[in-house]
Amino acid sequence: MPNLLARRSYLRSLFLPPKPSIDVFLIHTQSELRNTNLCSSNSRRFSISNSFVYVPFYLGSKMLPHTPKSSEFVSNHYCSAHLHHQHCQFWSLSGKAPILGHGCGVSSIIIYFQAPNSLENVKISSEYNRNRVISNGVMLFCSHAAVEPSTSDGLTVERIIGNQWTILDESASDWKSHASAIAQSVHLIKKRLQWKKLMVRLEQLSAELNKPNIWDDPVHAGKISREHGSLMGKVKEVKAFEQDLCEHIDMIKLAREEGDAELESETMKALLRMRRDSKEKELDALLSGDHDSCSCFIEVQAGAGGTESMDWAAMVMQMYKAWAQRHGYGVTVVDEMPGEIAGIKRATIKLDGEYAFGYAKAEAGVHRLVRISPFDSGKRRHTSFAAVAVIPILEDVSSRIQISESDLRIERFRAGGAGGQHVNTTESAVRITHIPTGITATCQNERSQHQNKASAMAVLQSRVDQLEMARQAQMNAQHTQSLTEISWGNQIRTYVLHPYQMVKDLRTNYEVSDPDSVLEGDLDGFILCFLSAALDKDEDAP
Amino acid sequence: MKTTCFIRVPSFCTPISPIIRKHLQKSFNKTGHYNQNHISTLNSAQTSISTSPSSPAPSTSHKPQTPVFLRPLIYSSTFPDLQSFTSWAKTLVSSVGSTFVQLDNGSDSTLLLRELRWLLEDSIDDPSLIPHLGICQNGGITSNTGSSSTEVVRLRVSLGQMYQLWKQRIQERRPFQYIVGCEHWRDLVLSVEEGVLIPRPETEKIVDLVGNVVGGNEMLREGLWADLGTGSGALAIGIARILGKNGRVIATDLSPTAISVAKFNVERYGLQDIIEIKQGSWFSPLVHVEGELDGLVCNPPYIPSEDIGSLQAEVAKHEPRLALDGGVEGMDNLLHLCERTAAMLKPGGFFAFETNGEKQCRLLANHMENEMTGSFRDVNIVSDFADIPRFLTGFCD
Ligand SMILES: C[S@@+](CC[C@H](N)C(=O)[O-])C[C@H]1O[C@@H](n2cnc3c(N)ncnc32)[C@H](O)[C@@H]1O
Numbered sequence: 001m002p003n004l005l006a007r008r009s010y011l012r013s014l015f016l017p018p019k020p021s022i023d024v025f026l027i028h029t030q031s032e033l034r035n036t037n038l039c040s041s042n043s044r045r046f047s048i049s050n051s052f053v054y055v056p057f058y059l060g061s062k063m064l065p066h067t068p069k070s071s072e073f074v075s076n077h078y079c080s081a082h083l084h085h086q087h088c089q090f091w092s093l094s095g096k097a098p099i100l101g102h103g104c105g106v107s108s109i110i111i112y113f114q115a116p117n118s119l120e121n122v123k124i125s126s127e128y129n130r131n132r133v134i135s136n137g138v139m140l141f142c143s144h145a146a147v148e149p150s151t152s153d154g155l156t157v158e159r160i161i162g163n164q165w166t167i168l169d170e171s172a173s174d175w176k177s178h179a180s181a182i183a184q185s186v187h188l189i190k191k192r193l194q195w196k197k198l199m200v201r202l203e204q205l206s207a208e209l210n211k212p213n214i215w216d217d218p219v220h221a222g223k224i225s226r227e228h229g230s231l232m233g234k235v236k237e238v239k240a241f242e243q244d245l246c247e248h249i250d251m252i253k254l255a256r257e258e259g260d261a262e263l264e265s266e267t268m269k270a271l272l273r274m275r276r277d278s279k280e281k282e283l284d285a286l287l288s289g290d291h292d293s294c295s296c297f298i299e300v301q302a303g304a305g306g307t308e309s310m311d312w313a314a315m316v317m318q319m320y321k322a323w324a325q326r327h328g329y330g331v332t333v334v335d336e337m338p339g340e341i342a343g344i345k346r347a348t349i350k351l352d353g354e355y356a357f358g359y360a361k362a363e364a365g366v367h368r369l370v371r372i373s374p375f376d377s378g379k380r381r382h383t384s385f386a387a388v389a390v391i392p393i394l395e396d397v398s399s400r401i402q403i404s405e406s407d408l409r410i411e412r413f414r415a416g417g418a419g420g421q422h423v424n425t426t427e428s429a430v431r432i433t434h435i436p437t438g439i440t441a442t443c444q445n446e447r448s449q450h451q452n453k454a455s456a457m458a459v460l461q462s463r464v465d466q467l468e469m470a471r472q473a474q475m476n477a478q479h480t481q482s483l484t485e486i487s488w489g490n491q492i493r494t495y496v497l498h499p500y501q502m503v504k505d506l507r508t509n510y511e512v513s514d515p516d517s518v519l520e521g522d523l524d525g526f527i528l529c530f531l532s533a534a535l536d537k538d539e540d541a542p
Numbered sequence: 543m544k545t546t547c548f549i550r551v552p553s554f555c556t557p558i559s560p561i562i563r564k565h566l567q568k569s570f571n572k573t574g575h576y577n578q579n580h581i582s583t584l585n586s587a588q589t590s591i592s593t594s595p596s597s598p599a600p601s602t603s604h605k606p607q608t609p610v611f612l613r614p615l616i617y618s619s620t621f622p623d624l625q626s627f628t629s630w631a632k633t634l635v636s637s638v639g640s641t642f643v644q645l646d647n648g649s650d651s652t653l654l655l656r657e658l659r660w661l662l663e664d665s666i667d668d669p670s671l672i673p674h675l676g677i678c679q680n681g682g683i684t685s686n687t688g689s690s691s692t693e694v695v696r697l698r699v700s701l702g703q704m705y706q707l708w709k710q711r712i713q714e715r716r717p718f719q720y721i722v723g724c725e726h727w728r729d730l731v732l733s734v735e736e737g738v739l740i741p742r743p744e745t746e747k748i749v750d751l752v753g754n755v756v757g758g759n760e761m762l763r764e765g766l767w768a769d770l771g772t773g774s775g776a777l778a779i780g781i782a783r784i785l786g787k788n789g790r791v792i793a794t795d796l797s798p799t800a801i802s803v804a805k806f807n808v809e810r811y812g813l814q815d816i817i818e819i820k821q822g823s824w825f826s827p828l829v830h831v832e833g834e835l836d837g838l839v840c841n842p843p844y845i846p847s848e849d850i851g852s853l854q855a856e857v858a859k860h861e862p863r864l865a866l867d868g869g870v871e872g873m874d875n876l877l878h879l880c881e882r883t884a885a886m887l888k889p890g891g892f893f894a895f896e897t898n899g900e901k902q903c904r905l906l907a908n909h910m911e912n913e914m915t916g917s918f919r920d921v922n923i924v925s926d927f928a929d930i931p932r933f934l935t936g937f938c939d
Contacts, residue, residue: 338652410927411927411928412743412927412928417647418898418899418930419742419744419899419926419928419930419932420742420744420745420844420896420897420898420899420926420930420932421739421742421841421843421844421845421857421865421866421898422845422849422853422854422857422898423647423742423853423854423857424717424719424740424742424854424856424857424861425648425649425653425854426649426653426656426657426660426718426719427649427653428743430927444656446726447660447726448725448726448727448728448729448730448743448746449743449746449927450727450728450729450743450746451726451728451729454729
């Protein structure tokens with residue numbers, strides 16, 4: 001028989017703002033109750049110390065006055081005092097229980113009972129009244145399927161999204177806008193976690209764990225229980241977040257009903273904090289690919305079309321330099337082949353910093369420009385293309401391909417002549433060819449040949465790694481393609497400077513009407529939009 | 543007048559060959575650091591028998607110059623003034639075009655522009671300004687944004703000096719490395735100045751070769767090494783940084799300028815406890831360690847005398863002849879080194895010499911095989927980046 005434990009926490013001390021929250025624990029034995037970490041899900045804001053008293057309610061079926069038939073319990077029948085992790089005593093708590101009135105502020109109420117197997121998705125209401133501490137609607141989850149957290153009037157994250165409340169600026173004190181923004185983030189985080197699949201898996205694992213003979217094979221059981229624990233942790237975190245949201249909504253409604261302005265503004269602040277918090281979590285979720293946290297190389301190559309394309313390639317490269325600088329990434333030009341008149345034929349820059357690859361990978365593909373070419377004396381409209389490749393620099397040395405010296409051909413530029421003491425040149429460019437794959441890398445921007453060789457080797461290493469990654473994953477995701485593989489038909493974005501002004505992403509249809517700001521590095525809108533769209537795809541994938 | 547400066551050449555080492563003496567005189571006259579009196583000091587030193595090689599090296603009055611990038615930021619200019627310097631410098635560059643290339647395989651305008659950027663990098667406090675100076679022809683859409691015109695830019699050399707330096711670079715073809723007073727070599731930045739050879743990228747490989755042999759050989763890794771004709775100290779420093787904690791290097795040179803510059807570089811990398819610098823001709827400062835060396839590297843002057851006049855102007859007109867001229871065939875020093883190496887090294891000790899190319903490598907290898915049979919093993923010709931057979935390596939048997 002699974003046991004259920006719900007804890008409702010209140011804080012109404014002199015020092016802390018009112019903050020109700022609910023944690024739900026699944027426990028199997030009494031001793032587990034003692035060992036369960038009863039810290040609030042809001043422990044990042046406060047932690048419950050020994051000075052707070054937990055008041056568990058015991059609702060064990062034996063002690064219940066009646067066998068639960070309806071899904072409604074009234075919980076204030078039995079209770080026991082439980083001092084932090086020490087053992088429990090049970091006694092009845094009815095009406096205005098004296099224990100709630102004690103001095104240091106009641107921190108939490110814990111409801112604990114052995115639930116009959118038949119119980120699922122039970123909702124328990126409990127009610128306490130002590131001057132200003134008012135709350136009702138304790139949610140319970142049973143062991144089989146977690147109930148979706150909802151407000152007392154049945155609002156869930158999904159419904160909030162369905163409501164399509166307008167998301168206003170953070171500064172607007174509108175709880176619906178905050179709630180909507182938070183719900184969006186939660187939605188995205190769930191997508192990233194592949195929520196549906198995850199829940200199915202969790203169900204399987206729970207079923208497995210509930211088998212009586214599971215521990216006959218401790219290794220297997222350990223594995224299952226670890227996986228269960230880790231998935232459960234993720235689910236709990238998201239659920240707790242949803243729960244917090246629902247409670248805040250309950251709270252704010254309540255505050256309005258009661259005309260408690262202080263409580264309302266406190267809750268509004270809490271909602272705003274949650275909104276920022278969820279935005280951060282959302283970004284983390286967007287950038288949770290294998291190599292997302294890596295630094296990277298960005299390579300740009302001009303398409304056909306001579307000087308006009310080369311100029312466009314230089315503009316694209318400049319756009320990335322500016323974007324990288326905004327993000328505080330270190331930018332180094334590794335290799336640059338200038339055009340004869342203007343622009344670049346191709347160039348490679350290195351971006352150093354956290355998540356450089358995670359963001360920049362959204363930019364891989366062909367970028368198309370439409371404008372009146374400054375290089376055309378006839379002032380005609382031209383369309384030009386620039387291809388962009390983004391290559392992660394793997395941090396984990398062990399996951400890199402071992403390149404053996406004997407597979408390399410290293411060439412110096414302008415190598416003609418006797419060399420050595422005969423020549424004093426500052427030309428120290430180096431080109432390295434990986435003979436088995438034909439991959440080459442060039443560097444001429446360092447001041448010593450040794451450093452140029454090291455830089456070129458780093459580029460070569462990453463290109464070879466990338467090739468291997470693409471081979472292993474057998475995926476044709478663009479961001480694993482090298483420049484040579486990117487097909488010129490594969491356009492991802494169009495920049496129109498004439499006759500009208502527009503930049504439009506062809507993958508997401510995200511568009512802006514101010515090309516200048518984009519070319520000056522304001523790319524985040526495009527990148528984030530693409531990354532979340534990519535999540536949708538992952539989610540839909542079987 | 544630097545009257546304390548003299549060159550002492552201990553007598554019981556190899557006498558200075560007439561060629562070297564000639565070069566010494568030339569290079570001294572040229573750099574103007576030494577007058578005729580010093581040359582006679584040199585001549586008399588050659589005949590003196592009393593000087594002991596193990597006594598402390600004579601102090602030289604040469605004070606090494608500080609490379610631009612290490613100088614204090616005591617000058618300033620404005621952004622527009624720097625912009626006009628840059629555009630003036632670029633005009634000078636474009637007037638060169640490919641003339642230097644055609645003349646003597648010198649630098650083309652792309653390279654000179656890169657050097658200009660490096661000069662700015664070394665001179666300006668805040669290098670992030672450089673892209674806004676309009677130095678790059680390929681700036682794309684943003685070229686002149688960033689800095690307001692009144693902003694003061696702090697400099698390590700005055701703007702006047704910058705004009706002068708760049709003029710020297712283009713009109714006199716003074717090597718870029720002498721202009722900024724440093725050369726980036728391997729992962730090092732070495733101070734260089736007139737009178738000291740600018741270390742070449744080919745030579746970087748000797749450190750790799752040493753790295754390969756010390757990798758699996760503790761005796762060599764923790765051993766005593768020598769870099770003869772150390773110049774700026776490049777090889778000695780490169781090697782000292784890959785040896786084990788007990789490894790030591792003795793670096794020698796005949797040129798007092800080289801000695802003082804090498805000292806400067808060694809101290810800048812904090813290696814003065816590992817590298818000992820000694821002045822003298824080839825093995826003479828090493829007689830006290832005869833037969834005790836675990837490794838010996840040398841990039842001796844190896845250019846045949848008659849070729850020197852036709853070298854690239856930066857080399858022929860500005861670098862010290864003492865560092866380049868290897869006698870009629872260019873082999874004088876290499877052969878001399880070869881003769882003594884077997885005696886200097888421990889059995890199992892490693893040597894690496896740089897040469898002028900395939901011909902010298904072969905001659906030397908043959909010489910070792912035929913004239914010094916049994917002294918060396920695993921003698922090997924190793925090519926440089928450009929696939930020119932460049933180095934001779936081997937072990938003492
Ligand atoms: C080609 S340079 C090499 C400098 C340095 N090792 C490098 O690789 O950059 C040759 C060096 O040998 C020195 N040298 C010439 N004759 C010498 C001699 N007789 N004894 C010792 N050093 C000598 C020169 O002063 C010069 O520094």
